[in-house]
Amino acid sequence: MSTVVPLTRLTSAAIRQSSGRGFSTSRTSHSKKHYQLLVVGGGSGGCATAAKFARKLGKGHVAVVDPSEMHYYQPMWTLVGAGIKTLQASGRPMQSVLPRGCDWIKDRAVSFDPDRCTVTTGSGEQIGYDFLVVAMGMQLNYSQIKGLPEAFTVDRSVCSNYWSETVTQTFPALEALQQGNAIFTFPNTPIKCAGAPQKIMYLADHYLRKAGKRDNTNIIFNTSLGVIFGVKKYAERLLDIVKDRNIQVNYRRNLVEVRPDKKEAVFVDLDSPEGKTETFQYSFLHVTPPMSAPDPLRQSSLVNTDGYLDVSKETLQHVQYPNIFGIGDCTSVPTSKTAAAAAAQSGILQKNLQAVMSGGKTQSQYDGYTSCPLVTGNNKCILAEFDFAGQPLETFPIDQGKERRTMYHLKRDVMPELYWNVMLKGYWNGPALTRKLLHLGMSK
Ligand SMILES: Cc1cc2nc3c(=O)[nH]c(=O)nc-3n(C[C@H](O)[C@H](O)[C@H](O)COP(=O)(O)OP(=O)(O)OC[C@H]3O[C@@H](n4cnc5c(N)ncnc54)[C@H](O)[C@@H]3O)c2cc1C
CATH class of the missing domain: 3.50.50.60 (FAD/NAD(P)-binding domain)
Known part of the structure; x- marks a missing residue:
């Protein structure tokens, strides 16, 4: 590689x-x-x-x-x-x-x-x-993590949902997991879909509970960030969820090395001036790679x-x-x-x-609208939607900060259809109009 x-x-x-x-x-x-x-x-x-x-x-x-x-x-x-x-x-x-x-x-x-x-x-x-x-x-920069490219080839418990060639390894690795640490990482760079590193963690938690293996496993989220999510409203709910599900969150931890022969993952403490490292044993490791343009x-x-x-x-x-x-x-x-x-x-x-x-000037202005369906289990989802200022910009006139089955179905069943049949054909410009209608014109 x-x-x-x-x-x-x-x-x-x-x-x-x-x-x-x-x-x-x-x-x-x-x-x-x-x-x-x-x-x-x-x-x-x-x-x-x-x-x-x-x-x-x-x-x-x-x-x-x-x-x-x-x-x-x-x-x-x-x-x-x-x-x-x-x-x-x-x-x-x-x-x-x-x-x-x-x-x-x-x-x-x-x-x-x-x-x-x-x-x-x-x-x-x-x-x-x-x-x-x-x-x-x-661009996915997996090679910036020492030992990771090799780990993907020799250790079937190392996986990553971010790449078509490694995403198919995630579920078999979960099925093979019997006990020990299941570690999920978040790198020290901007990434696409900042919710995805933890969505798979909640789905893993759900699977392990259903399979009767959760008591033998520790779920650990080692994130380079200082918060669990960038928008306060959703972060508060996610903090309740990690507490309820007994998930350990370690902030400001950045994965720098994987040693598949010893099943060790090395993280730098980003708050330590001398770059202190901490080594974790893993039985399962889901990596979100550093990214760049x-x-x-x-x-x-x-x-x-x-x-x-x-x-x-x-x-x-x-x-x-x-x-x-x-x-x-x-x-x-x-x-x-x-x-x-x-x-x-x-x-x-x-x-x-x-x-x-046509020789004119730009007139339309983007408000930063973005959305992250935070899947928190096999039938639950918090549909986070927000703007540049991190202010919620929710489409539906209900509290989207709650875990809901309807939002899970929206993510699993409706969004793919919307993507293939409407967005890629150039007809979907986001939900602004729907939001205005559903809020009776009283939303941005
Ligand atoms: C695991 C995961 C979960 C996600 N979950 C969500 C979600 O729930 N909701 C959501 O809205 N988004 C989600 N995303 C993010 C979403 O997929 C991206 O933000 C989105 O695809 C960005 O679109 P884009 O056009 O900028 O880039 P992409 O869709 O990635 O397209 C970039 C294209 O550029 C091409 N390219 C790259 N380099 C070159 C080159 N040198 N020359 C020519 N072409 C090149 C690539 O081949 C590719 O086709 C998720 C992403 C991942 C990986």
Whole structure:
């Protein structure tokens, strides 16, 4: 495994294949290509954006650059890890989710030249654009944890819901667990879906109780954060839950090494000036890796000092290049990075990019809406929804801070349908309108 694990290792074969053959599904395969709109990244945000604009601009004017053979609905991986859904159910071929009329350049973007309005791909092809949307998601940096890449291959009790190649290991590891420490980690970097590291923990607790193994196991949440969740309302409820379920939470602990031969996990105490470490024995280890924006973006001139696409948090327009916009996890927008946030951003981006394309100015402003369905058991969920200020922005006129079965069904059964059939087709801009209606116009 390389020093920095790319977003999905599974894409590397596709990358090699595409660069080897110079393969692309786009319309002019040998000449220099140019598009009115080029979207880099065909994940949640990129696919939704391409759908909106392919409809508007017509065939051949929009292209998506993405090397991945498969498009995954990653929020389902929490349930895959708990044995409730399959990996297969969470993915569809990329070709089938990209909009008709949009060209798919099945390759990786390796560099950006915003002054010349070009993107260079892994095969060395330069693609020109009038407007660019960057939607590259996050890179998973598993290799930054010493011993972890090897641990994944030699120790079947080490798993991670964050990657298509490791998520299928989570449930078998839980089934094999008989006693000892089940440790769940949260890294010292921004991550996508900040609730996911603990959702799988509650599902594991549920499973272990049902299987009669909970009395022999200690569940431990070692988090780099100083709080259990960033929004006070939901954090208070989660603190009650960890207490009720006898889950030990250790704050400011960052995983730095895994020693599979001794079944040890080493954590740094982030509050210790001398970098004191603490070693835990594990019988089960669920790792949430450190993350960053993808390397080609980080190495470009388009990023802020933290390495994320430097956009206005309200308009999603690049601070320096007005013909560049961003959506989703790879941007500097200071909200919790989720597909729900990308959906809400897609409506703002559509209006603002359309305005700029027609020679006007951006007008719509994103409020930071994001959502995290905090699954707290096999039939329970707290649907956290909030804005930039961490203020709840709940869709339903009930207290969403409570664990509810209805919210669990929303997460398990309704959201995937909404994702595949509405969001990816460019018709879902988040629940703002529904929220206003349900609150009789009295909500933001
Ligand atoms: C375990 C887990 C649970 C989650 N739970 C939830 C949840 O309950 N609710 C929720 O709303 N969100 C959840 N999320 C987060 C959600 O999946 C992401 O926030 C969302 O997918 C972000 O969309 P995006 O378009 O920014 O990135 P992605 O959907 O990750 O897409 C990025 C795309 O960019 C492509 N790409 C990367 N590098 C390059 C390159 N160099 N060139 C070209 N293309 C490139 C990738 O192949 C990928 O297709 C969860 C995520 C995980 C992993």
